[in-house]
Amino acid sequence: MGNTLHPIDYSATSIELAKFAKALSHPVRLIILKYLSNQTCCFTGDLVEVLPLAQSTVSQHLKELKEAGLIQGTVNPPKIKYCIHKENWNKAKELLNSFFDEDFNKISCC
Amino acid sequence: MGNTLHPIDYSATSIELAKFAKALSHPVRLIILKYLSNQTCCFTGDLVEVLPLAQSTVSQHLKELKEAGLIQGTVNPPKIKYCIHKENWNKAKELLNSFFDEDFNKISCC
């Protein structure tokens, strides 16, 4: 069993970074983000036309991206316009950068 | 239903990036990677001592990181020494960077 006397760093950073990574862990969600970045914004319907998925499934993926904070939607009745959530996007970008920019590259091992 | 006449770009890039992101999508795996990056390398046992998880669970996470290509293990009987897989690590880093470095930041929306 693990030694709970040396608790791991379940830090806010790790949890938040994991949350962003999870949002990015499905090809369809990457494609949605890519699409949004190219179109600057779009409606759910546009995505449903482009993706080989049911409307409810696309909506589900959008919900996850929204909950992760990577996108935001504004009501534009009767449609909803989605776009990248810049602030959180940059946050995710920075978290990932600082995670990957450790300096273990100088050290050789294995 | 989705329009399959406009198939999505289930490109190799999206699939590979999603694979890396999935490996990063769990706090424990991030902590393992962080630990490896600081120690340059370590044995499975070291991680089991540090993490509040069963040995089998840690082994499972290591397996996933290995399958994603982010770490590699070399046999050092009777132990196994793990470290970051530099080449794939840099690949993941670059894929993520190019994904996040789209230029939609200039555009305002929503």
Add this chain to the structure above:
DNA sequence: ATAGTTAATCGCAAATATACGATTGATATT
């Protein structure tokens, strides 16, 4: 050969993720 150490694997349970069709809710339009 026997015993000890280390880590992977197996078998299981619970939780979560993925996808769908059907329904609902909100807002325009007629």
Add this chain to the structure above:
DNA sequence: AATATCAATCGTATATTTGCGATTAACTAT
């Protein structure tokens, strides 16, 4: 008020993930 449109949500089924204890496999050391 009735209808149409769009997207979220519900209910369901299946697959995957996460975690554990127990076992197995590989190798050392005695």
